[in-house]
Amino acid sequence: MEKCLHEFFEEQALRTPEAVALIVEEQELTYGELNNRANKVAVLLQSKGIGPEAVVAVYMERSIEAIVCILGILKSGGAYLPVDKEIPEDRAIFMIQDSGSDIVMADSSSSKVLNELYGRLEILMTDSIDWSADEVQMRPLCKPDNLAYIIYTSGSTGKPKGVMIEHRSISNTIAWRKEYYKFNESDYILQFASLSFDSSVEDLFTGLASGAVLVLLRQRMRNDLRYIRSILISRRISHLLVVPSLYRVLLDECPDAVQSLKKVTVAGEGFSRSLVKKHYQVVPQADLFNEYGPTENSVCTSVYKFSGPDNEVKIGLPIPNVEVHIVTASMEPCPAGSEGELLVSGAGLARGYLHQPELTEEKFFRHPAYPGKRLYRTGDLVNVDIDGQLVYLGRIDRQVKLRGHRVELGEIEYQLTQVGGVYDAVATLVHIREKPSLCAYYVSDGMTDEESILSHLSSTLPDYMVPAFVVRIDRVPLTFNGKTDFAALPNPLQAAADDKKLRLEADSQPIANQIIRILNEIQDQGDGYTKQTIIRGALTELGLDSLDFMRLLVRVETEFGLEIESAEWEKLKSSTVEQFSEYVAAHILRKENL
Numbered sequence: 155m156e157k158c159l160h161e162f163f164e165e166q167a168l169r170t171p172e173a174v175a176l177i178v179e180e181q182e183l184t185y186g187e188l189n190n191r192a193n194k195v196a197v198l199l200q201s202k203g204i205g206p207e208a209v210v211a212v213y214m215e216r217s218i219e220a221i222v223c224i225l226g227i228l229k230s231g232g233a234y235l236p237v238d239k240e241i242p243e244d245r246a247i248f249m250i251q252d253s254g255s256d257i258v259m260a261d262s263s264s265s266k267v268l269n270e271l272y273g274r275l276e277i278l279m280t281d282s283i284d285w286s287a288d289e290v291q292m293r294p295l296c297k298p299d300n301l302a303y304i305i306y307t308s309g310s311t312g313k314p315k316g317v318m319i320e321h322r323s324i325s326n327t328i329a330w331r332k333e334y335y336k337f338n339e340s341d342y343i344l345q346f347a348s349l350s351f352d353s354s355v356e357d358l359f360t361g362l363a364s365g366a367v368l369v370l371l372r373q374r375m376r377n378d379l380r381y382i383r384s385i386l387i388s389r390r391i392s393h394l395l396v397v398p399s400l401y402r403v404l405l406d407e408c409p410d411a412v413q414s415l416k417k418v419t420v421a422g423e424g425f426s427r428s429l430v431k432k433h434y435q436v437v438p439q440a441d442l443f444n445e446y447g448p449t450e451n452s453v454c455t456s457v458y459k460f461s462g463p464d465n466e467v468k469i470g471l472p473i474p475n476v477e478v479h480i481v482t483a484s485m486e487p488c489p490a491g492s493e494g495e496l497l498v499s500g501a502g503l504a505r506g507y508l509h510q511p512e513l514t515e516e517k518f519f520r521h522p523a524y525p526g527k528r529l530y531r532t533g534d535l536v537n538v539d540i541d542g543q544l545v546y547l548g549r550i551d552r553q554v555k556l557r558g559h560r561v562e563l564g565e566i567e568y569q570l571t572q573v574g575g576v577y578d579a580v581a582t583l584v585h586i587r588e589k590p591s592l593c594a595y596y597v598s599d600g601m602t603d604e605e606s607i608l609s610h611l612s613s614t615l616p617d618y619m620v621p622a623f624v625v626r627i628d629r630v631p632l633t634f635n636g637k638t639d640f641a642a643l644p645n646p647l648q649a650a651a652d653d654k655k656l657r658l659e660a661d662s663q664p665i666a667n668q669i670i671r672i673l674n675e676i677q678d679q680g681d682g683y684t685k686q687t688i689i690r691g692a693l694t695e696l697g698l699d700s701l702d703f704m705r706l707l708v709r710v711e712t713e714f715g716l717e718i719e720s721a722e723w724e725k726l727k728s729s730t731v732e733q734f735s736e737y738v739a740a741h742i743l744r745k746e747n748l
Contacts, residue, residue, distance in 0.1 A: 156298035156321075156322040156325065157298060157321070157322075157325050157329075158228065158296040158297070158298060158300070158302070158321040158325065159228055159302050159321050159324050159325055159328065159355075159359060160192075160225055160228040160229050160296075162325070162328055162329075162332070162359055162362065162363035163185075163188075163189070163225060163359065163362040163363060164189065165363075166185060166362060166363055166364070166365050167185040167186060167188065167189040169365065170185050170339060170365050171184065171185050171186030171189070172184055172185075172186060173185050173339055173365060173367075174367050175187075175188045175362060175367065175368065176188060176218050176221060176367075176368050176370065177367060177368070177369045177370070177389070178216075178217055178218050178369075178370045178372065179372065181218055183218055183222075185362075185365075188221070188222065188225070189225075190290075191222045191226070191285055192222050192225035192226040192229055193226070193229060193290050193291065193292050194226070194283065194284075194285065194290055195222060195223055195225070195226020195227070195229070195230070195259075195283065196226045196227075196229035196230040196292040197230075197290050197291075197292045198226075198278075198283065199226060199227060199230040199232060199257065200230050200231070200292060200293060200295075202256075202257065202276065202278075203256070204227070204230045204231065204232040204256060204257065205230065205231040205232065205295050206231045206232070206295055206296060206297065206300045206301075207232075207233070207300060207301055208231070208232040208233070208256050209232065209233050209234075209235055209253050209254055209255045209256065209301070209304060210223075210227045210230075210232050210233070210234055210235065210255060210256065210257045210258075210259060211234075211235040211237055211249075211250045211253065211255040211257070211258040211259065212224060212227070212234055212235065212236050212237065212258075212259050212349065213237045213239060213246065213250070213258050213259070213260045213267060213268070214239070214259065214260060214261045214280070215239060215261055215262075215372075215373045215374075216345075216348070216349060216370055216371065216372065216373040216376075217261065217370070217372075218370070219261060219280045220261075220349060221358065221368075221370070222280075223259045223280065224236070224349070224358070227259075228296065228302065229292055229294075229296075230292065230295070231294075231295030231296045231300065232256075233300070233301035233302055233303050233304060233318075234302075234303050234304075235249065235250070235253045235255055235303065235304045235306075235316075236303070236305070236348075236349040236350040236354070237249055237250060237350060238348045238349065238350040238351075238616070239265075239373070240348075240373070240616075240617065241350075241616045241617075242612070242613050242614055242615065242616070243265070243266045243267050243270075244613070244614065245314065245614065245615070245616065246267045247266075247267055247270050247271065248313065248314070249306050249314060249316070250267070250271060250275075251271075251274075252313075252316060252508065252509065253304055253316055253508065255275060256275060256276065257275065257276045257277070257278050258271060258275060258276070258277045258278065259278050259280060260277055260278070260279055260280070261279070261280050261281070296321060297321070298320070298321045298322035298325065299320055299321070299322060300320060300321055301318055301319070301320055301321075301505065302319050302320055302321040302323075302324055303319055303324075303355065304316045304317065304318055304319070304508060305317050305319070305350065305351075305352045305449050306350070307449055307560050308553075308559070308560050308561050308562040308565050308619065309562055309565055310552070310553075310562040310563075310564035310565060311564070311565070311568070312564070312565050312568035312569065313565075314565075315507050315508070315510060315513065316507060316508035316509070317449045317450055317504050317507060317508075318504055318505040318506060318507070318508055319449075319452055319504050319505070320504075320505055322501065323451075323452040323501060323502050323503060323504065323505075324355060324359075324452045324453070324502075326452065326473075326474070326475050326476070326500075326501040326502050327355075327356065327452045327453050327454050327473070327502060328355075328356070328359045328360055328363055330454075330473045330474050330475075331356060331360040331454070332360055332363045332364055334457070334473075335360065335364075335393070335417060335419075336364075337360065337361060337364035337365070337366040337393065338364060338365055338366065339365040339366065339367075340392070341361075341364070341366040341367065341392045341393055341416075342366070342367045342369055342389050342390060342391050342392050342393075343357060343360075343361045343366050343367070343368050343369065343391070343392070343393045343394075343395075344369050344371065344385060344386065344389070344391045344393070344394055345357045345358065345361075345368050345369065345370045345371065346371060346376065346394070346395065346396050346400070347395070347558070351558065351559070352449045352453045353395055353421060353422065353453060353558065355453055356395060356453050356454065357395050366393075367389075369385060369389050369391065371385065374720070375720065377700050377703070377704055378704075378707075378720050378723075379403070379407060379408065379704040379705075379707060379708045380707075380708070380711070381720075382404070382408075382411075383407075383408040383411040386404075386408070386411035386412060386414070387410070387411050387414075390414040391414055391415065392414060392415060392416045392417070393415065393416065393417045393418070393419070394412075394415060394417075394418050394419065395419045395420075395421065395445075396418075396419075396420060396421075397420065397421070397422040397423050397557045397558035398420040398422075398423055398424075398425035398429055399423065399425075399557055399701050400557070400701055401418065401420055401429065401433075402425075402429050402432065403701050403704055403705055405429075405432045405433065405436045405437075406432070406705070407704070407705055407708045407709075408708075409436045409437075412436065412437050412440075413437065415437050415439075415440040416439070416440055416441070417440060417441045417443070418433065418437070418440050418441070418442050418443070419443045419444075419445055420442070420443070420444055420445070421444065421445040421446065421447075421454075421558065422555060422557070422558025422559070423555045423556065423557060423558055423590075424467070424546060424555070425467060426467065427464075427465075427466065427467060430442065430460055430463055430465055430467065431463045431464075433460075433463075434462065434463035435463070441459065441460075442459070442460040443457055443458065443459050443460070444457065444458045444460070444467065444468070444469060444470065445457050446458075446469035446470070446544070446546065447502075448498075448530070448532055448534075448560075449504070449560070450498075450503065450504045450517070450518075450530050450532075451476065451498050451502040451503055451504070451530060451532075452502035452503075452504070453502075454473055454502075455469075455472060455473065455476055455478065455498055455502065455532075456469050456470045456471055456472045456473060456476075456478065456544055457469075457470045457471065457473060458470025458471070458543060458544075466539075466545070467545075467546075468539065468543045468544060468545050468546075469536070469543075469544045469545065469546045470543050470544060471542070471543060471544070472500075472544075473502075475500050475501035475502070476498065476499075476500040476501065476502050477498070477499045477500045477527070478496060478497070478498055478544065479496070479497040479498075479499065479524060479529070480492070480493075480494040480495070480496060480497070480536060480537070480538065481494050481495050481497055481523075482494050482495075483495075485521060485523075486523065487523055490538070491537065491538065492537065493535055493536065493537040493547055494535070494536070494537070495531065495532065495533065495534065495535060495536075495550055496532045496534045496535075496536045496544070497524075497529045497530065497531060497532065498529070498530045498532060499524065499527040499528060499529050499530070503518065503528060503530055504518075504530075506518055516531075517530060517531050518530050519531070533549055533550050533551045533553060534546060534547075534548075534549060534550070535547040535548045535549065535550050552564060554583045554590075554592075556583065556590060556592065556618060557618055557699070557700075557701070559616075559618045559619075561592070561618070561619055563581040563582065563583075564581075565615070565619070566579075566581040566592070566594060566611070566615065566619060566621065567579045567580060567581050567594075569610065569611055569614050569615060570594055570596055570607065570611070572610065572614075573596075573602060573606065573607050573610050574602065575598045575599040575600075575601050575602035576596050576597070576598045576602055576607070577597045577598060577599070578596070578597040578629070578630050579594060579595065579596045579597070579630075580594075580595050580630050580638055580640075580643070581593070581594045581595075581621065582595075582640055582643065584623070584646055589699075589702075591621075591622040591623065591646075591697050591699065592619070592620075592621040592622055592623075593621055593622065593623040593624075593625065593643075593646045594607075594611075594621040594623070594624045594625070595625050595626075595627050595630065595643055595644075596624070596625075596626060596627070597626075597627060597628065597629055597630060598626060604624045604626070607624050608620065608624060617700070622646075622697040622698070622699060623646035623647075623697055625644065625646050627643070627644065631643060646697065647697065665714075665735045665738050665739050665742075666731060666732065666735040668713060668714075669710065669731055669734060669735055669738070670731065672706060672709045672710065672713070673696065673698075673706065673731070675709075676698070676702050676705045676706060676709070692727075692728045692729060692730055693706075693726070693727055693728070693729060693730070693731070693734065694727055694728055703723075703727060707723055710738065714738055714741075714742060715742075716738065716741050716742070
């Protein structure tokens with residue numbers, strides 16, 4: 155039965171109004187309190203003209219207030235646009251303006267984004283809302299075919315594109331997850347994903363539809379492994395929905411903290427059987443699931459439940475009311491057992507791309523081989539194994555997935571060519587000792603340096619799209635057919651070392667030696683590779699991603715008996731190994747003198 159997204163929560167709030175719904179550190183809100191607060195937001199928004207098809211942006215830290223606002227927007231009949239406060243400000247401004255948002259709900263007035271938008275649309279500060287007022291009732295205006303939310307994803311033209319999801323589409327996903335996972339009031343779900351990432355919709359509304367307790371991580375602390383470990387233990391978290399790379403860090407670095415898990419869902423990127431084996435070694439009592447699905451099909455298309463450590467990695471079977479089709483390059487149905495592009499049809503499909511009718515028509519279409527069906531081209535290459543399970547094989551285009559985020563390499567290349575002195579550029583996904591990392595190669599006039607390029611990319615792209623490696627080359631290599639020859643591009647580690655003409659050999663100081671060993675272990679991830687020479691320079695230049703930094707912090711703290719504050723750690727990321735060694739030595743000396 156079609157319904158509106160927030161109605162799942164409202165039904166649960168009527169059943170268990172006194173049960174705890176949300177926890178953020180020491181703050182708690184019951185289902186009844188959350189429903190009442192959301193109603194207040196809905197009534198306020200309705201008084202300001204918000205109703206069906208109106209868009210309200212949520213530019214807030216991950217907090218109880220942010221969840222209240224999302225529910226309130228949906229209850230008012232409007233659609234919400236989540237905007238992560240950690241993305242570049244110009245990108246946030248573009249998304250809010252492009253979406254046609256009528257109102258921005260915000261928790262801080264001191265930002266370039268709000269100052270830029272002031273006077274163009276209404277900015278509603280959450281601290282101006284009287285949460286203590288009496289209970290209110292709002293007029294239900296929403297219908298299942300109304301817009302529920304807009305999620306922006308990376309775009310190949312250099313600008314992100316907005317995916318429009320209707321209530322009935324996402325409700326199909328939530329109804330399935332509620333029945334499939336069978337969460338209840340005893341479950342504690344740790345909410346990892348950014349609110350601007352579509353998996354957050356699954357986390358939030360499956361939990362709130364099931365009577366579970368949602369535990370939110372503070373935005374500023376989500377890269378602090380000590381903090382995450384403490385939450386996992388203190389709240390006895392029973393379910394996680396995480397990207398595989400983060401789950402591997404949790405299994406490796408804090409196995410004691412995941413022992414309360416009953417169910418683990420990984421999604422958003424590919425992974426190997428080594429993760430499956432590690433899961434069953436550390437938490438054999440927990441069920442392990444792999445969910446697959448594009449934003450354009452309301453988060454989840456298919457699921458695979460592992461039954462043991464020797465299972466192959468698959469994306470499984472489609473969820474109810476979703477159909478999958480495998481086609482050739484000419485869009486004809488593939489013979490049984492052949493690989494081809496995955497098409498999706500059914501209840502989960504998006505309305506389309508905001509303000510992009512041509513792209514919508516290209517990606518969402520009808521085909522005579524599938525009469526009466528509206529189809530979506532995923533761009534994913536798959537086949538079906540002998541058990542009838544879908545197996546993901548890769549992409550047919552230049553889109554990649556990294557730590558759960560879709561990345562159009564063309565958007566990175568576009569921004570590279572906006573840097574003065576850069577004539578040509580190519581971006582790709584490289585695997586350094588099995589770890590996927592973004593690498594950008596550029597051709598320049600010789601006056602443009604890596605620092606200025608990274609500065610521009612950091613100011614225009616989200617963190618997850620900023621390459622770990624930036625390598626200058628004389629020209630982009632081409633194949634005989636005139637296409638980029640990716641196989642001929644240099645190894646980024648070797649190229650950077652050759653370019654700098656500097657290497658860091660094992661230092662005579664024991665602390666530096668120890669840090670170098672830790673860095674090599676992190677890069678090798680225990681797969682038996684020999685030690686690699688590490689380039690002299692900032693830690694940020696070594697190809698480490700946010701998960702690697704989490705590992706480094708935990709291991710340094712453990713091996714040297716230190717506690718490094720999050721603010722200090724952010725500064726240390728840009729230090730050299732020598733500077734980091736000096737910092738550790740100073741702290742050890744200070745500790746000994748206490």
